[in-house]
Amino acid sequence: MSTTLEWRIEPSWPAPPRVRALCTTRGGGVSTGPFAGLNLADHVGDEPSLVVQNRALLRARLGLPTEPHWLRQVHGCRVADAVREPRACRADAVIAMGPREVCAVLTADCLPLLLCDAAGTRVAAVHAGWRGLAQGIIEATIARLAVPPRVILCWLGPAIGPETFEVGAEVRARFLAQGGKDTKAAFVPAPGDKWGDKWLANLYALARERLRACGVDRVWGGEFCTYSDPERFFSYRRDKITGRMASLIWIDPDAG
Template identity: 40%
Template sequence: MTLEILTSDALSPLRHGFFTRRGGASSGIFAGLNCGRASSDQSEIVAINRARVAEAMAAAPEALCAIHQVHSARVAVADPEAAPPEADGIVTDRPGLVLSVLTADCQPVLFADAEAGVIGAAHAGWRGTLDGVLEATVAAMVTLGARREAIAAVIGPSISQRAYEVGPEFLEDFMAEDPGHARFFANGEGDRYQFDLPGYGLHRLREAGVGHAEWTRHCTYSDPDRFFSYRRATHQGEADYGRLISAIRL
């Protein structure tokens, strides 16, 4: 099966993609394109999957730059010679490097100022988004020569509001930051709420001053044939889950 790659006109003409799980070599609960080295999938199979991604990005596997994601607001400048740093954002102005992030419900966000030749990628779960990883990624791009108003930012497949149930303590964390955050929560059953992670991500991107921000409107939880989902795997009692990859290059 060939790879399925979701793209956005906002990031054209740069090569980029939000890869679905289709077209990979993994099997079982990881069936498809599992690119997570931290998963319990066979490392050799994950390497094959990542090599397929690199080929789709017209790059060698060693050009695929990764980060050790820790739900932080830290951003690193890509260095293919170094070990993946602990960070949740990565930027570069070097042609040929492929920036990548892994997700399984969190937001994968790809950034580009095509005119300046600066790109970025971020893994933005609720914690990282609340702590400012999106703004930090934009700021790191500006340091490399990008202009905020020229940056396009696209949020890829993420868990949607209807699938993201949270408790009252979760709401309290957001309200403590800004009472206006209440608009990203809808009432659920009992004392539960439904959180709009992509809507919140778009809000933070626009507040950061980017020229364009959008979400592809794909829900990871609701489409098991195309996407891995940490929350869905947990609800189904599965021992582990696959990781989706999103990538961009100059």
């Protein structure tokens, strides 16, 4: 399980003390209307000045060493380097091989993954919707971390849950075609569907299978549903016009 505070969720995982990680909720911000709370996305129609204030609140509350490495997420499988590439580059994951660079992804139903190695020398944040999973964003990130998979730790942050994430038959077919002995179990027929056109997909199970296939079996989290918890989470599927939470991870050399 993970610890939920007013405006953030802290992973319960055995990461090294110098690895800092969390996911925000929608609580504690200044945005209003459909973005009410701590919206951290500047591309969803929220008042820009309010997003700036929310990001400043985030930095102040956490004492962040730098501005998070915000990405321009495109549901692909490109991995950015927090040191070598500019903020707002097109990517769906970001890695840091040293201290003080804050990796971040924004989500409102897609699955955020936070990863680190057991020595606390490298970290990564991943944005994984079904398209990113199918294209190999997890595999690409693990490859870029360049450590044995057995030393990687992973936390699965808040995403749309398996009882509410409805997809079409073509999505299921794409995953089944990619193999994986447990893929079929990650899809169940949607209630009321008579023709096999609609399925409920388990993003958490699909991600865990991809991680296992890569050799990563130290995985925590996955107990949330953004769609079903409007007080804590933004959800695009539920509301269409909405904000975004942030999942962040960085190395603090003074913490351990």
